[in-house]
Amino acid sequence: xxxxxxxxxxxxxxxxxxxxxxxxxxxxxxxxxxxxxxxxxxxxxxxxxxxxxxxxxxxxxxxxxxxxxxxxxxxxxxxxxxxxxxxxxxxxxxxxxxxxxxxxxxxxxxxxxxxxxxxxxxxxxxxxxxxxxxxxxxxxxxxxxxxxxxxxxxxxxxxxxxxxxxxxxxxxxxxxxxxxxxxxxxxxxxxxxxxxxxxxxxxxxxxxxxxxxxxxxxxxxxxxxxxxxxxxxxxxxxxxxxxxxxxxxxxxxxxxxxxxxxxxxxxxxxxxxxxxxxxxxxxxxxxxxxxxxxxxxxxxxxxxxxxxxxxxxxxxxxxxxxxxxxxxxxxxxxxxxxxxxxxxxxxxxxxxxxxxxxxxxxxxxxxxxxxx
Numbered sequence: 001x002x003x004x005x006x007x008x009x010x011x012x013x014x015x016x017x018x019x020x021x022x023x024x025x026x027x028x029x030x031x032x033x034x035x036x037x038x039x040x041x042x043x044x045x046x047x048x049x050x051x052x053x054x055x056x057x058x059x060x061x062x063x064x065x066x067x068x069x070x071x072x073x074x075x076x077x078x079x080x081x082x083x084x085x086x087x088x089x090x091x092x093x094x095x096x097x098x099x100x101x102x103x104x105x106x107x108x109x110x111x112x113x114x115x116x117x118x119x120x121x122x123x124x125x126x127x128x129x130x131x132x133x134x135x136x137x138x139x140x141x142x143x144x145x146x147x148x149x150x151x152x153x154x155x156x157x158x159x160x161x162x163x164x165x166x167x168x169x170x171x172x173x174x175x176x177x178x179x180x181x182x183x184x185x186x187x188x189x190x191x192x193x194x195x196x197x198x199x200x201x202x203x204x205x206x207x208x209x210x211x212x213x214x215x216x217x218x219x220x221x222x223x224x225x226x227x228x229x230x231x232x233x234x235x236x237x238x239x240x241x242x243x244x245x246x247x248x249x250x251x252x253x254x255x256x257x258x259x260x261x262x263x264x265x266x267x268x269x270x271x272x273x274x275x276x277x278x279x280x281x282x283x284x285x286x287x288x289x290x291x292x293x294x295x296x297x298x299x300x301x302x303x304x305x306x307x308x309x310x311x312x313x314x315x316x317x318x319x320x321x322x323x324x325x326x327x328x329x330x331x332x333x334x335x336x337x338x339x340x341x342x343x344x345x346x347x348x349x350x351x352x353x354x355x356x357x358x359x360x361x362x363x364x365x366x367x368x369x370x371x372x
Contacts, residue, residue, distance in 0.1 A: 039223035068092040072295050075331030076326050080288040084280070094290045098297075105297040108304045175203035182222055194231065198223075201235035211236065237338035256364070263360045264289050270352045274345055278335055288334055295330075296323050
């Protein structure tokens, strides 16, 4: 009877006696290989099979995706608790889901025009024009002198204006004014030598617009080493960033999902130390960290979308406010501790998070600028 039903199945005719993936012997009645899970079929691929597999995979992931988002947003800590307790098939993989959410978030964040039109060089010119205007306008100087904070502390407006003007003029020096020969550079320590070279290279490029490293180093009479060429390239990139910071901001934003992906395991180590007496291993803390970070991205996606539509910052602040409460509830539900302990650890965890985030951000900016 079973054989008759099998023969009515079209796929039965294409079933083999050996798994094509792991070569395990199979029966004709086996729909899938019990060893590796691959479908038992010798049928050659065609367009209909390809699209059936594609869309079945998408809808299967889509159902888990919806469930993951729903549970993650409305039941803080539950998804992490379920996952470490073995209830995993119903949810999306935490690491894959994190990458999906983070990429969508940074695409949405890339729509922001916060850096649009910013030009530090033009801003500096505007400052210089403002200082010149104050120096030439006696009425404006008299109004500044009447400011109570300056009068009460006996601060002279003229000295402030002159000091600022001197500082601005020192920044306008030519590369020839700050030039240091190779012999003197060799006597400096590494940090001072790099800083001095970058300053000279930037001034030189700004004045000459020479993009050839060899030509620039030859004219400056510096050694044509790979390191000097690299520093000259960084100086050129800095000038580009200085005149159009949005380019660098977009570049950094595109790299952030992967930077945070490698930052979270370090953060999870501190969570493990904070909850060292609780019955959780490192990987379970890491899963919790990824779920929490993914929730923040999902909230930001919603918040930034609202801000983009309404042209406001309401969504961003609302997302932060919700996340603060969400993090507390997640810690309470996942680790199962009382209010007082959870609040204390919540505060300590945030201090650790922002400290690590600051260090990671500085490293990320330095590394990103180095390879920009």
